[in-house]
Every structure is written in C-alpha cells, then in structure tokens.
Amino acid sequence: MLALGLLKSAPAHAFNLEGKGKGKxxxxxxxxxxxxxxxxxxxxxxxxxxxxxxxxxxxxRCWSIKNGSRHNEVNKQTVTANFDEGLYFNAGPSRIPHNHELTLHYCKELGVPIQVYNNVNESTYYFAEGKGSLSNKKIRAREIHNDVRGYMTEMLAKTMDNGELDSPLTKEDSQKIVEYLMAEGGLDADKLYKASARRGYIEAPGAGDKPGKLSDPLKLAEIIQSGLLDPDFYNVAEYTYELQMTMFQAVGGMDxxxxxxxxxxxxxxxxxxxxxxxxxxxxxxxxxxxxxxxxxxxxxxxxxxxxxxxxxxxxxxxxxxxxxxxxxxxxxNETGKIGLQFNRRFWEEDEHIYGGITHTNNELTQIFYPSYDYLSKKGILIGYYNFNEKAKQVGELSYAEREQLALYKGKLIHPQYDKTFEKSLSVSWHKTKYSMGGxxxxxxxxxxxxxxxxxxxxxxxxxxxxxxxxxxxxxxxxxxxxxxxxxxxxxxxxxxxxxxxxxxxxx
Ligand SMILES: Cc1cc2nc3c(=O)[nH]c(=O)nc-3n(C[C@H](O)[C@H](O)[C@H](O)COP(=O)(O)OP(=O)(O)OC[C@H]3O[C@@H](n4cnc5c(N)ncnc54)[C@H](O)[C@@H]3O)c2cc1C
Structure with a gap:
C-alpha cells in the first residue's frame, strides 16, 4: 500500500510502542x-x-566549545578554552537540516529553542591559491556563481539556437528552454552574458544622482585557469539535500x-x-x-x-x-575545526558577511561565519573546517601551530586578523579520545x-x-x-x- 501511495509512511516521530519494559x-x-x-x-x-x-x-560529538571547555587529544596535553563569556563555536554539529524531522522533533519535545542557521551566503568568498590571474584574490561567491551560470547558459542558448543540440524537442519546446536559459543566466536580449546587478556593484546605488556602478564579469577562461571551477569550489550548499536552506541551530550552542x-x-x-x-x-x-x-x-x-x-x-x-x-x-574520516575569537566582527562591519561559508582550496577548506549575535562586538569564526588529507596534516600539528596556520592562511582573505585576533581552540576529531574520527x-x-x-x-x-x-x-x-x-x-x-x-x- 505504501508503494501504491495508498498509505502514507509514518513520520519519523511516530513512535508509540506498546507494552512495558517491566524494569528490565x-x-x-x-x-x-x-x-x-x-x-x-x-x-x-x-x-x-x-x-x-x-x-x-x-x-x-555534539559539543559546543565555550569558556572552560576542556579538550583531550591523544599524545597532547588537555587544553581549556578561555573564550569570552557568551561566545562559543560548535566543534561538532553546527547545522540542522529542515528535513531532519527527528532532530527537530527532539528539540521541540525537550524545549530546546532553535534559530535559523545561515548556510548559504552569496557575500562570502572563494579564495584559490595558485598561479591563475584570479588566484590569491578573494572573490565574492555571487560573482563566481553568476558569471559561471551566465557563461554556461549563454553557451547552451547558442547551441540551442544553432540547432546543435541532438534532442527530440519541438521548436516550441526549444524556444521555452532558450527563454529559461536567458532567465536563469541573466542573459540580455542577444542571449549574451553581460554585467548585471546580480553579481553586485563596485559602487552601491544611493540617493539622488547615484544609480550605482555595476562590476564587470570575470572572464570564464580566467575562472577556470585559476582553479575556481575545481571540485574545492563546487556550489554544493544549495544543491545538497541536507544543506539546502532553511537550516537551523540550537540557540546558545548545539550541545x-x-x-x-x-x-x-x-x-x-x-x-x-x-x-x-x-x-x-x-x-x-x-x-x-x-x-x-x-x-x-x-x-x-x-x-x-x-x-x-x-x-x-x-x-x-x-x-x-x-x-x-x-x-x-x-x-x-579525519576532520578538524578551529575556533578563532576576534575583538571585532570585521566580517560584518567591513565586509557585510552575516553567516555563511568562505571556501578555499588550501588547508583551511572553509571559514564559517557565526549565525548568532549579529551586530554585536566580538565573535568567534570557525577559522578552518577541513576533511581527510588536509585534516590529517593539520591534525599532526601542535595547537599553537594550528593557530598559526589558521591565522597565516586566514589573513590572506581577511587582513583584519592581524589587529583583531584574541584566542583560539582547535579540535581534530580523529585524534580526540573517545571519538577517534569524525x-x-x-x-x-x-x-x-x-x-x-x-x-x-x-x-x-x-x-x-x-x-x-x-x-x-x-x-x-x-x-x-x-x-x-x-x-x-x-x-x-x-x-x-x-x-x-x-x-x-x-x-
Ligand atoms: C566535525 C563534525 C561536524 C558535524 N556536523 C554536523 C551537523 O552540522 N549537523 C548534524 O546534524 N550532525 C553533524 N555531525 C554529526 C553528529 O555530531 C553525530 O552524528 C552525532 O553527534 C553522533 O552521535 P552518537 O551518539 O552516534 O556518537 P557520539 O556522539 O560519538 O557518542 C558516543 C559516546 O560514547 C562515548 N564513549 C566512547 N568511548 C567510550 C568508552 N570506552 N566508555 C564509555 N563511553 C565511551 C563517547 O564519549 C560519546 O559520548 C558532525 C560531526 C562532526 C564530528
């Protein structure tokens, strides 16, 4: 009946078992x-x-690190976090997908307040270390996303127009697809990808005679040659089932x-x-x-x-x-995170980044911006969240070396690190006693x-x-x-x- 759609499958929270355990x-x-x-x-x-x-x-593994949290890795001394009161970072889980019914069910049943976790933010950066003309520069996610989408749809629209696509579509269907491609990629009437407000401004619009100045698209060849189309930068967040917005977090820390x-x-x-x-x-x-x-x-x-x-x-x-x-x-797997406390939320004040993730192809892999306490004074960034080989290498370092690495590589993206960094604590889960893996x-x-x-x-x-x-x-x-x-x-x-x-x- 389930297969025929005659019976609805039981939701995850349907858990009314009968009978008694009788003190077993x-x-x-x-x-x-x-x-x-x-x-x-x-x-x-x-x-x-x-x-x-x-x-x-x-x-x-469901652990939020705050002032006084003690951490134990094999062959290392126990370390104690001394972050400011009220600040924390989630060393383990940081996101609850909206389709994880049972996690949300227990939050509700146990009275754990949740808030939206901002997993997708077009204002964050892509940063590719390498030799291309766009390498070693921070580029807003919205610029890369829109440029790549624009160029790809332009190519497809041209292919459709030229009748080069070997498909059994009618002329009307083909026309619909071209219209879709133009809308999806933001193409102009000639089906060309040009600068538009989608990828942002170099001068924001304002009052009076300030219409704003659009930024120019990057060249596709430069994006490719700079490694910005490599797997490190696949735009997974919006596509992966669990990572699609809306996402949540427990208020005050996942633990x-x-x-x-x-x-x-x-x-x-x-x-x-x-x-x-x-x-x-x-x-x-x-x-x-x-x-x-x-x-x-x-x-x-x-x-x-x-x-x-x-x-x-x-x-x-x-x-x-x-x-x-x-x-x-x-x-x-091997995986690790570092929490970096800063005395100023420069990512918000200077760069208008409120939550979300910056992606890199270096050891950091990702920088996570906090989705709580927006506009307040201090904050903790997750300075790296890495996996597998990169996490393995970083896990071999001492706590001080991990901090140095996070600061050195992070400064390439956020030079503000120099004047605002206060303290850190890092966790390598594959080295952590009683876990020994992510x-x-x-x-x-x-x-x-x-x-x-x-x-x-x-x-x-x-x-x-x-x-x-x-x-x-x-x-x-x-x-x-x-x-x-x-x-x-x-x-x-x-x-x-x-x-x-x-x-x-x-x-
Ligand atoms: C870096 C990271 C990021 C993650 N991100 C997310 C996320 O964003 N969203 C999400 O939903 N999930 C996330 N997860 C996954 C989530 O944390 C785990 O799936 C979940 O917490 C696992 O729970 P568990 O009870 O199966 O295992 P554990 O939490 O590992 O519990 C096992 C328990 O056994 C104890 N134990 C070990 N050895 C012994 C022993 N000898 N004697 C007695 N006790 C022992 C341990 O101390 C531990 O308390 C993440 C995990 C990690 C590591």
Missing amino acids: KIIILGAGLAGMASAYELTKLGYDCTILEARERTGG KIAQAFEKKLTPMLKLNAEVSNIQNTADGVKITYKDKVGTHELSGDFCICTIPLPVLSNIKNNFSSNVSRAVDYINY WAVYTSETRKNAYPALLKPDGNIYFAGEHLTYLNAWMAGAFESARSVVADLHSRNTESRQTYPTQTTKG
Whole structure:
C-alpha cells in the first residue's frame, strides 16, 4: 500500500510502542545523542537504564566549545578554552537540516529553542591559491556563481539556437528552454552574458544622482585557469539535500540538545565511566568500566553500545567474529575545526558577511561565519573546517601551530586578523579520545559486507549510533538509529512485532 501511495509512511516521530519494559536492566554505553535518546525512550517504556559515559560530559560529538571547555587529544596535553563569556563555536554539529524531522522533533519535545542557521551566503568568498590571474584574490561567491551560470547558459542558448543540440524537442519546446536559459543566466536580449546587478556593484546605488556602478564579469577562461571551477569550489550548499536552506541551530550552542537529554536522564547517568570490557553472558550482559574510584562490573539484561567504532575496536569483548570484523573494517574520516575569537566582527562591519561559508582550496577548506549575535562586538569564526588529507596534516600539528596556520592562511582573505585576533581552540576529531574520527565513511564494499552485521543484536548486545544509518555525519543518524534499536529491543522483550519505520531518504 505504501508503494501504491495508498498509505502514507509514518513520520519519523511516530513512535508509540506498546507494552512495558517491566524494569528490565539496560546498560547503555556512551552518552552521546544515540545513547541518551535510547535511554530516554526506553525509560518512557518502563526499562531500568544505566548510561556509562567515559567523558566528564554528555553529548559526545555534539559539543559546543565555550569558556572552560576542556579538550583531550591523544599524545597532547588537555587544553581549556578561555573564550569570552557568551561566545562559543560548535566543534561538532553546527547545522540542522529542515528535513531532519527527528532532530527537530527532539528539540521541540525537550524545549530546546532553535534559530535559523545561515548556510548559504552569496557575500562570502572563494579564495584559490595558485598561479591563475584570479588566484590569491578573494572573490565574492555571487560573482563566481553568476558569471559561471551566465557563461554556461549563454553557451547552451547558442547551441540551442544553432540547432546543435541532438534532442527530440519541438521548436516550441526549444524556444521555452532558450527563454529559461536567458532567465536563469541573466542573459540580455542577444542571449549574451553581460554585467548585471546580480553579481553586485563596485559602487552601491544611493540617493539622488547615484544609480550605482555595476562590476564587470570575470572572464570564464580566467575562472577556470585559476582553479575556481575545481571540485574545492563546487556550489554544493544549495544543491545538497541536507544543506539546502532553511537550516537551523540550537540557540546558545548545539550541545543544548545534549544538555536537554541529560536533564531528563541525570539519575541513570554515570560520567567518567570508561568501559573496558563488554561481555555477552548466558542470560544477559556483563560490562566492566573504570571510574575515579576503581574498576566495576555491571550486569544487565541487554546492552546498547553506541561507542564509535574506532574506539570500540580497542575495547575487550566477546563479540561474534562477523561483528568484530565489522567493527574493525568500517572507516571513519579525519576532520578538524578551529575556533578563532576576534575583538571585532570585521566580517560584518567591513565586509557585510552575516553567516555563511568562505571556501578555499588550501588547508583551511572553509571559514564559517557565526549565525548568532549579529551586530554585536566580538565573535568567534570557525577559522578552518577541513576533511581527510588536509585534516590529517593539520591534525599532526601542535595547537599553537594550528593557530598559526589558521591565522597565516586566514589573513590572506581577511587582513583584519592581524589587529583583531584574541584566542583560539582547535579540535581534530580523529585524534580526540573517545571519538577517534569524525563520522563513519562507507565504501560500497563495507556497506554491503560489514554494515549488516551491526544492525542485528549480537546476543544481548545491540549497536546504535550515527554509524548505523545512511545519515552519516548527522545527528539525525544518531536519533534514527537509537529509535530503531529501541523498537527492536522492545519487540524482543515484549515478543510483539513492533518495527520502527526507518528513514531511507538521503541526498
Ligand atoms: C566535525 C563534525 C561536524 C558535524 N556536523 C554536523 C551537523 O552540522 N549537523 C548534524 O546534524 N550532525 C553533524 N555531525 C554529526 C553528529 O555530531 C553525530 O552524528 C552525532 O553527534 C553522533 O552521535 P552518537 O551518539 O552516534 O556518537 P557520539 O556522539 O560519538 O557518542 C558516543 C559516546 O560514547 C562515548 N564513549 C566512547 N568511548 C567510550 C568508552 N570506552 N566508555 C564509555 N563511553 C565511551 C563517547 O564519549 C560519546 O559520548 C558532525 C560531526 C562532526 C564530528
């Protein structure tokens, strides 16, 4: 009936499970969003949950760095942020897509205020290091976007006009397409791309005799030769399903979502409790953990393990061999961010940039401008947000070297850095204790041969987390996975057939 469109699929928030947990003991490993959402839902059903969390805080990767936040990377000293009160940056999640129903559902249910996150801003820059005539210059996104769109549509319109396009279109259809191309690219009556207000002004329009002065388009060949059409600069934000506006963020930092769960779960939460052994037993599970007092053993009926796989792969266990193999095989990426505090919001005051992202082809990859406290005095920029090889290289540096790099490269775009920078803190997630990676990255091979092993319980142990979904790198993945496992476990415990409608959409 679903396939025929006769039945509407259940929305993600339809989660009315029947039956009671009758006090069965569930031990949940990890107080990230997956662990806490599992505990929250299971508690509603009458289960007796205990959450073991290795860190001194909840939230896992859902973490906003503010004054006093402490950060731990392997082979490095613990660092403490000393940003000004009220300032923060999201070291992990910073954006909630409007189509992530479950993330928004929990914000609503738990009373977490949200605000619009400005992910797309035509005033930000493209900056290509290189040897082209447009290299090493900052160019507004609107200039590149409109010029490239204009030239491409001009070429297509000419091709259509000349009848060079091998397509079965009628003359009228072809005419419609040409009209569309002219509108899309802002072409003139001769179907040529020329300067227009779309790409901005060199002198803004004003009162009286000030009509404004349009800026001239860049040359297509120069754009290409300067690397500005390379993959580093693909205009992904508006096209990618999850990154399309409207996007949201939690007011005051994304970890307000984690803190809202924590408030509901305090009595069952053990912080600073590092799990060191996970064992299936004949009638349940036995978990060993260490805290400040010593080593403890905890027995339960079931366990839900949300520990990220690169960490789990080094924890003692008696998993079955296909589960162990999956834990070892599935890869996570390298990724890092640095928060840079400035004593003046020069990007707003001097450059009219309010939120959004500048793109580079150097180690920085991206600079994120804050989507909160507009027009206030100070602010924190995310000075880089990089991935894979670039994140790996930057992750090898000391904290001071990372700061130097962010400032040195950032100054090429914003010379104001020199006079306004105050302090920083950087996070390399693949070096961060208890995470050891940004998020799970599947190949078709690991998706086919490793992923399925973790979707089923191994004896009395269930697995949940961002990594067990097709929503990798999203909080929604943690929530969807938690609900899926809660439904499975509850179904087994109540011997009823209750399945969770899994979300299958992915852009
Ligand atoms: C840089 C970055 C950017 C992101 N951007 C976005 C975004 O914009 N929007 C979005 O929706 N999502 C984003 N995400 C993804 C989102 O943060 C994750 O999908 C989600 O937070 C994962 O939750 P989880 O519960 O599955 O895992 P985690 O948050 O990793 O939770 C696992 C928990 O297990 C604990 N643990 C580990 N080892 C042990 C142990 N031995 N004993 C006990 N506990 C242990 C950890 O401390 C942690 O608390 C981003 C992630 C990163 C890293």
